Amino acid sequence: MGELIPIHPDVEAFLKREQKLLIGGQWAAAASGATFETLNPATGQPLTVCAAGDAEDIDRAVQAAQRAFPAWAALMPNQRERLLHRFADLMEAHKTELAQLEVLDNGKPWNAAYNVEVHVAINQMRYYAGFPTKLTGETYAISSPDFHVYSVRQPLGVCGAITPWNYSLVMAAQKIGPALAAGNTLILKPAEQTPLTAIRLAELALEAGIPEGVFNVVTGFGETAGAALTQHHGVAKIAFTGSTEVGKRIVGASAGNLKHVSLELGGKSPLIIFDDADIHAASQAALWAIFANSGQNCVAGSRLYVQRSIYDTVQSALAAAACALKVGYGLDTSTQLGPLISQTQLDRVLGYIEAGKRDGAALIAGGSRIGGDLAGGYFMQPTIFADAADDSLIAAEEIFGPVLTMFAFDNEEEVVQRANASRFGLAAGVYTNNLSRAHRLARTLNAGVVWINTYDWFDPAVPFGGMGESGYGRELGRQVMEMYTELKSVWVKL
Numbered sequence: 103m104g105e106l107i108p109i110h111p112d113v114e115a116f117l118k119r120e121q122k123l124l125i126g127g128q129w130a131a132a133a134s135g136a137t138f139e140t141l142n143p144a145t146g147q148p149l150t151v152c153a154a155g156d157a158e159d160i161d162r163a164v165q166a167a168q169r170a171f172p173a174w175a176a177l178m179p180n181q182r183e184r185l186l187h188r189f190a191d192l193m194e195a196h197k198t199e200l201a202q203l204e205v206l207d208n209g210k211p212w213n214a215a216y217n218v219e220v221h222v223a224i225n226q227m228r229y230y231a232g233f234p235t236k237l238t239g240e241t242y243a244i245s246s247p248d249f250h251v252y253s254v255r256q257p258l259g260v261c262g263a264i265t266p267w268n269y270s271l272v273m274a275a276q277k278i279g280p281a282l283a284a285g286n287t288l289i290l291k292p293a294e295q296t297p298l299t300a301i302r303l304a305e306l307a308l309e310a311g312i313p314e315g316v317f318n319v320v321t322g323f324g325e326t327a328g329a330a331l332t333q334h335h336g337v338a339k340i341a342f343t344g345s346t347e348v349g350k351r352i353v354g355a356s357a358g359n360l361k362h363v364s365l366e367l368g369g370k371s372p373l374i375i376f377d378d379a380d381i382h383a384a385s386q387a388a389l390w391a392i393f394a395n396s397g398q399n400c401v402a403g404s405r406l407y408v409q410r411s412i413y414d415t416v417q418s419a420l421a422a423a424a425c426a427l428k429v430g431y432g433l434d435t436s437t438q439l440g441p442l443i444s445q446t447q448l449d450r451v452l453g454y455i456e457a458g459k460r461d462g463a464a465l466i467a468g469g470s471r472i473g474g475d476l477a478g479g480y481f482m483q484p485t486i487f488a489d490a491a492d493d494s495l496i497a498a499e500e501i502f503g504p505v506l507t508m509f510a511f512d513n514e515e516e517v518v519q520r521a522n523a524s525r526f527g528l529a530a531g532v533y534t535n536n537l538s539r540a541h542r543l544a545r546t547l548n549a550g551v552v553w554i555n556t557y558d559w560f561d562p563a564v565p566f567g568g569m570g571e572s573g574y575g576r577e578l579g580r581q582v583m584e585m586y587t588e589l590k591s592v593w594v595k596l
């Protein structure tokens with residue numbers, strides 16, 4: 103055991119309350135009175151009780167967001183900026199509390215919660231806080247002397263954000279920031295497994311002075327609250343991060359009023375190591391590419407391709423490193439990997455491991471649930487398979503757990519073809535010291551982001567999103583502002 107971080111008194115007080123929905127600046131129980139418990143996945147024990155919003159609550163939230171929209175959209179850009187900066191300042195001031203809530207609700211290690219999750223969410227909020235004064239249209243060089251033609255960017259109206267449980271705060275902030283900066287109002291439906299930091303964010307938004315109805319939070323389940331948000335005709339856009347299956351359903355639901363949709367979905371991302379690479383650095387990167395966040399990561403480097411001459415070396419290095427990872431409670435500072443999010447997720451991941459064994463892949467590390475002191479939580483051993491067939495289930499499907507599948511390859515052309523033989527196209531990594539090859543692969547790999555001699559880096563300034571069944575639309579970067587605005591052209595006869 104390392105040092106155990108004591109629970110902050112404000113977190114204890116927060117957990118003792120019954121959690122409510124924030125609709126139009128008012129905290130309210132669900133109209134139906136329904137509630138659900140959120141669990142600590144490290145213990146399987148309930149943390150607190152939340153309101154289970156459904157279609158009726160979503161409808162009230164949409165109405166509140168519609169009422170708040172005209173004044174928020176008309177607020178001077180520098181005033182919107184000031185409010186968003188104040189919101190980011192409050193997130194910073196409550197960083198410890200937010201990080202602890204995320205550790206308890208999600209299970210992730212303290213360092214990952216404090217120095218990654220909350221840190222990144224604050225940076226994103228600050229990045230977008232600066233945008234209201236930088237949104238511009240254009241003037242056009244039309245082929246006629248009789249007109250002055252220009253465009254303006256206008257907010258869409260009421261937006262909906264539906265977020266997953268793996269990076270709850272980051273996924274929320276990268277939607278809240280640009281939506282509000284552009285002058286939209288927003289309803290956030292956080293994942294039912296990790297609703298707590300969204301509720302705390304809503305309190306901080308109110309405290310920052312963000313007007314009532316501009317930012318609403320409706321906790322509840324996907325099939326009820328989530329589905330109602332995607333079907334509502336008062337909603338102009340849905341920004342979704344989650345499974346490919348639900349993403350497809352959202353596209354269907356959006357047809358009713360042709361709402362805008364942006365989708366960040368699953369992946370089965372390849373990481374390719376050539377024999378001219380720094381093998382130690384590449385092996386370390388491969389380890390964290392798959393095991394960060396216990397593999398519950400949309401960009402997880404879950405398919406590892408290693409050139410045959412170094413395959414055995416990398417395989418033994420990885421197997422040893424995987425077995426040495428410290429799995430445990432998030433508030434124990436020596437912990438490197440937390441639990442999976444739920445029994446459901448654990449069962450799903452164990453199901454893939456059984457399928458891998460059945461299909462004849464070689465299990466070279468891990469493979470089981472962890473018992474003993476950790477038996478109450480949903481802990482898994484970091485797991486590595488070798489020699490899986492390219493078309494087997496564990497080589498093709500997103501597992502979303504600490505399970506790596508590694509393959510040997512012979513040459514560049516072959517590995518590009520195998521890496522691209524996937525319905526997903528979210529991320530890819532390449533380790534090589536051959537400059538031409540690095541750029542060639544960056545060009546030919548089907549992925550929304552390619553990392554060269556590194557993996558899993560993000561910055562608010564850099565666009566992120568996928569190809570194929572990993573979704574469409576991009577988040578982050580300056581161009582995301584286009585996804586939260588309409589472009590209007592104006593013709594003036596001179």
Ligand code: NAI
Pocket residue numbers: 264265266267268291292293294322323324325327328329330332343344345346348349351352366367368369399400450500501502
């Ligand atoms: P999910 O896609 O069901 O959940 C994500 C969010 O969508 C949650 O807020 C949920 O309440 C909501 N949702 C669910 N059904 C909905 C519906 N019909 N309409 C509107 N919203 C809905 O993902 P889940 O079940 O938590 O995880 C299942 C698998 O999905 C994972 O094993 C993983 O493979 C993948 N996943 C991928 C993520 C990513 O970042 N790419 C994040 C979460 C899950």
Ligand code: MG
Pocket residue numbers: 140141142143206207208295296297
């Ligand atoms: Mg939870």
